[in-house]
Amino acid sequence: MFFKLQLAETVLPALTAVVGIALIAFWLQASPGELEARIPGRDGTTTIDLADIPAPEAGEPIAGAGKASTIEGEWPTFRGVNNDNISTDPTRLARSWPPEGPPVLWSVDVGDGYAGPVISGGRVYLLDYDEEAEADTLRCFSLDDGREIWRNSYPVVIAFHHGMTRTVPAVVGDYVITMGPRCHLACWDANTGKCHWLIDLVRDHGSRVPEWYTGQCPLIDQDRLIVAPCGDSLVSAIDYKTGEFIWKSPNPLGWKMTHVSVVPMEFQGRRSYVYCASGGVAGVAADDGTPLWTSTAWKEINATGPSPVILPDDRIFLSRGYGSGALMLQLAETNGAIEAKTLFELRPRSFSSEQQTPIFRDGHLIGIRKIGSKSLVCLDLDGNEIWSSGGDRFGIGPYMFADGLLLIVDDHGTLTLAEASPSGGYKRLAQHELWPDGHDAWGPLAVAGGRVIVRDLTRIVCLDIAEK
Secondary structure (H helix, E strand, O other): OHHHHHHHHHHHHHHHHHHHHHHHHHHHHOOOOOOOOOOOOOOOOOOOOHHHOOOOOOOOOEEOOOOOOOOOOOEOOOOOOOOOOEOOOOOOEOOOOOOOOOOEEEEEEOOOEOOOOEEEOOEEEEEEEEOOOOEEEEEEEEOOOOOEEEEEEEEOOOOOOOOOEOOOOEEEOOEEEEEOOOOEEEEEEOOOOOEEEEEEHHHHHOOOOOOOOOOOOOEEEOOEEEEOOOOOOOOEEEOOOOOOEEEEOOOOOOOOOOOOOOEEEEEOOEEEEEEEEOOEEEEEEOOOOOEEEEEOOOOOOOOOOOOOEEEOOOEEEEEEOOOOEEEEEEEEEEOOEEEEEEEEEEOOOOOOOOOOOOEEEOOEEEEEEOOOOOEEEEEOOOOOEEEEEEEEEOOOOOEEEEOOEEEEEOOOOEEEEEEEEOOOEEEEEEEEEOOOOOOOOOOOOEEEOOEEEEEOOOEEEEEEOEOO
16 A cells, blocks of 8 residues: 555656656647737627727718608607606507507618617617628618618627627717717717717727627717716716717726616706616716715626616616616715615515616516516515516516507517506507517617517517507
8 A cells, every 4th residue: 555655646746747848848849830810809708908909980871772751759769768668659559469460561680689779850770780891880771661771880890799789879969879889989970870970988998898798878868978988987978969078987996887878867956877887886976977976785796787777765776687686775865975775685586687677667667577487577666576477478578668558579579568557467468479580589679650660689670550
């Protein structure tokens, strides 16, 4: 036994060392062959050397045969006019659909992703990615027939990473603002497609591209563009006509960008902006970006997608998937300082919305509980479940209210029309499978003039859901 132990302790290590030396010698003598320089972004990584990034330049718009529609109705930004996913369009919607489903008016193929469209002035705007040209591309379609009115782009290399596009443009007057997958912020002429300005937040302002690319949608508030670069500033206000920064809030803890969008909030008569960054949640003053409060009770775990939901009594509801559940904060002022207090937490099986932002309507919260049932649930503001959709399960697709009705899409592109209220519960009215092979139908919906635009990973379709 002693001999065996001695052999193990002396001979085997020596043999291992000899083999290691031999392998190193072989490696040093071997020819490395042709080595190809890495092109930033082509390998799917999101951390790249700033020196490798050229200053972005947009091209000239390319005109198409489409014409702007005369149909009235606006869905000009992420989650609609009031940032709540509730349409204000007065168009009456049908309460039932024929067996073949609502009429399909047009369909267009798009690049892989989940970016949602906006509707304004009879036009549909979608930030797409052109793989052949390797360029972020803003496409403008006719609401009538889907024909392209114009397109314009700037070059950027993006590798497929669970899709590529994820953001929704914002239309304000004659301007369209976009945030690209790699944090390129751009302003375009809504009528012609000319690019007014283009900012690379990574190159010029220290932003970091989140995992699975940018999901933050630009916010227009008080005639300013509000974004969260999470680089040299946490939140910034920009003149959307010129691209000039008006103010920058400090980012002393170096918090990074998530997939969340900035939301406005009023507290004690002062307007502010709330953002969920990697290290916590913060509120900054709308007039000058002064930090007002922070909370580390809600740090990013893997990914944070749903935006904060601002509620009465100075409450803020936060939710996400990946085993995180939900959290309710409440702002309170003590000795001149604002504190964000935790009121309660919900376990993932009670509520967990991975991608879509819950809707606050009729004094209650409505959203998808991904863990377990993947059903629609209604909560009171104390976190108690009022009802669920039971056997109707939806995955992590989008939902919104229009004409008092709920429109909701499941992962495979099945569109459901339902009544949903705190007192009446959930009642399905109609349902239609849009594609027999639909998948990853997660892009936010847009509604205007009795038309709804739905997308899956590679297609968008426009349906007529107006009452006849």
